[in-house]
Amino acid sequence: MNEDSYLFDPANWDWSAGQSIPQRLLEHLQFTAVALVIAAVIAIPIGLLIGHTNRGAFLAINIGNAGRSLPTFGLLALIVTLVGLGQLPLILALVVLAVPPMLTTTYAGLRAVDPAAVDSARGMGMRPWQVLLKAEVPIALPLIISGVRSAALQVVATATVAAYVGLGGLGRLLVDGLSLNQYDRVVAGAVLVALLAIVIDLIGGVVQRLVVSPGVSGRTTTRRILRSRIATPEKAGAA
Amino acid sequence: MIDYLRNNSDLVLRAFSEHVALALIPVLIGVVVSLPLGYLAVRRAWLYQPIVTVSGVLYSIPSLALFVMLPVVIGTKVLSPLNIIVALAVYTVALLVRAVADALRSVDRSVTQAATAMGYRPLRRLVGVELPIALPVMLAGLRVATVANISLVSVGAIIGVGGLGALFTRGLQLRFAEPIVVGIVLSVLLAALCDTLIVLAQRYLTPWARFGGRT
Numbered sequence: 001m002n003e004d005s006y007l008f009d010p011a012n013w014d015w016s017a018g019q020s021i022p023q024r025l026l027e028h029l030q031f032t033a034v035a036l037v038i039a040a041v042i043a044i045p046i047g048l049l050i051g052h053t054n055r056g057a058f059l060a061i062n063i064g065n066a067g068r069s070l071p072t073f074g075l076l077a078l079i080v081t082l083v084g085l086g087q088l089p090l091i092l093a094l095v096v097l098a099v100p101p102m103l104t105t106t107y108a109g110l111r112a113v114d115p116a117a118v119d120s121a122r123g124m125g126m127r128p129w130q131v132l133l134k135a136e137v138p139i140a141l142p143l144i145i146s147g148v149r150s151a152a153l154q155v156v157a158t159a160t161v162a163a164y165v166g167l168g169g170l171g172r173l174l175v176d177g178l179s180l181n182q183y184d185r186v187v188a189g190a191v192l193v194a195l196l197a198i199v200i201d202l203i204g205g206v207v208q209r210l211v212v213s214p215g216v217s218g219r220t221t222t223r224r225i226l227r228s229r230i231a232t233p234e235k236a237g238a239a
Numbered sequence: 240m241i242d243y244l245r246n247n248s249d250l251v252l253r254a255f256s257e258h259v260a261l262a263l264i265p266v267l268i269g270v271v272v273s274l275p276l277g278y279l280a281v282r283r284a285w286l287y288q289p290i291v292t293v294s295g296v297l298y299s300i301p302s303l304a305l306f307v308m309l310p311v312v313i314g315t316k317v318l319s320p321l322n323i324i325v326a327l328a329v330y331t332v333a334l335l336v337r338a339v340a341d342a343l344r345s346v347d348r349s350v351t352q353a354a355t356a357m358g359y360r361p362l363r364r365l366v367g368v369e370l371p372i373a374l375p376v377m378l379a380g381l382r383v384a385t386v387a388n389i390s391l392v393s394v395g396a397i398i399g400v401g402g403l404g405a406l407f408t409r410g411l412q413l414r415f416a417e418p419i420v421v422g423i424v425l426s427v428l429l430a431a432l433c434d435t436l437i438v439l440a441q442r443y444l445t446p447w448a449r450f451g452g453r454t
Binding site for chain 1 (some may be wrong): 305404414427429
């Protein structure tokens with residue numbers, strides 16, 4: 001049995017079968033999406049609040065550091081041993097691991113906003129929440145999205161490891177293959193998980209380019225600015 | 240928990256020392272490989288985008304997937320610690336190349352030009368001027384890479400070589416939380432220790448920063 005036989009066996013790609021590759025992929029995506037959404041709902045508002053008011057910065061930075069130094073496998077093992085098997089505790093673990101990077105980068109993104117921009121927004125008469133939503137968030141958006149991207153990678157990787165403690169998803173291919181000594185299954189799982197992570201990261205990159213306003217990313221090229229300055233002087237001011 | 244430590248001290252000690260080796264050797268390899276690569280990415284500007292893109296792709300591969308793919312790619316045995324070391328070295332290089340390249344790029348051109356005007360040759364300029372200025376950003380990347388490595392080593396326990404991860408698998412098998420807690424605490428302490436050491440090294444190596452000097 002060579003390494004590709006599991007990956008290219010058409011029986012494993014059957015949608016209706018319970019343990020097929022598409023089912024595993026779907027499970028993996030579901031866990032990842034649920035954990036990311038919950039973590040974003042928790043981390044981003046708190047990060048925005050701490051960044052905007054600059055109170056509690058200690059919390060944001062240290063939660064970020066603590067979250068990064070926690071061994072992910074250890075956290076999963078602890079939760080399973082204390083609470084038992086099941087999807088809820090595992091999703092809880094994924095959320096706990098996804099919150100720190102999102103919180104820290106949201107806070108860092110807001111801190112990196114040019115104070116002059118915030119000042120001029122206030123000078124224009126915007127109320128604090130308007131300043132936050134209309135001035136600070138759009139400028140901080142690249143960093144916030146990059147935080148979500150790195151949290152997504154963290155969750156995909158941890159969900160893979162979580163298969164060892166009973167969660168489904170593509171990690172099951174890896175873990176089952178290891179215990180059954182079916183090395184082709186292991187390689188199939190590894191390749192698919194790697195591809196999934198790469199694709200999710202690429203999608204995140206595309207989202208980042210699409211959502212961030214061109215004025216912030218500086219994507220209007222010098223050529224375009226020069227040309228517009230020559231052709232229509234008043235447009236140059238708005239570029 | 241202290242009882243567990245006392246009764247199983249040889250297991251814990253073995254796991255801990257294996258963990259230290261598996262985490263720190265890749266960091267050393269990563270530093271040695273990423274410095275010339277990062278320098279190259281800055282000197283040959285057309286290399287920057289490809290190197291950064293490849294690093295990004297490599298870094299996004301989940302650790303367990305890389306651990307099991309490496310035996311196929313480079314022909315080691317699955318249970319060999321070399322897998323873990325090579326995989327973590329790949330992650331470290333992927334992270335550090337970006338940090339080194341960005342750090343070197345952020346050095347003010349007027350400073351490097353002044354050094355050249357004073358008669359510094361390129362190598363001496365790199366070592367004497369550019370690297371010290373770029374050090375804070377590079378050390379920040381080193382801190383992230385080291386802490387991440389320490390966390391990732393325990394994932395290797397799933398394929399049998401995992402340092403403190405052995406405590407996690409043991410706790411899972413015996414349905415016993417104590418070894419897991421011991422493993423987590425030791426792992427976090429090791430990460431905090433390495434982080435502090437790097438911060439201290441940074442303070443020692445960049446004395447001008449302490450007096451409010453701009454790097």
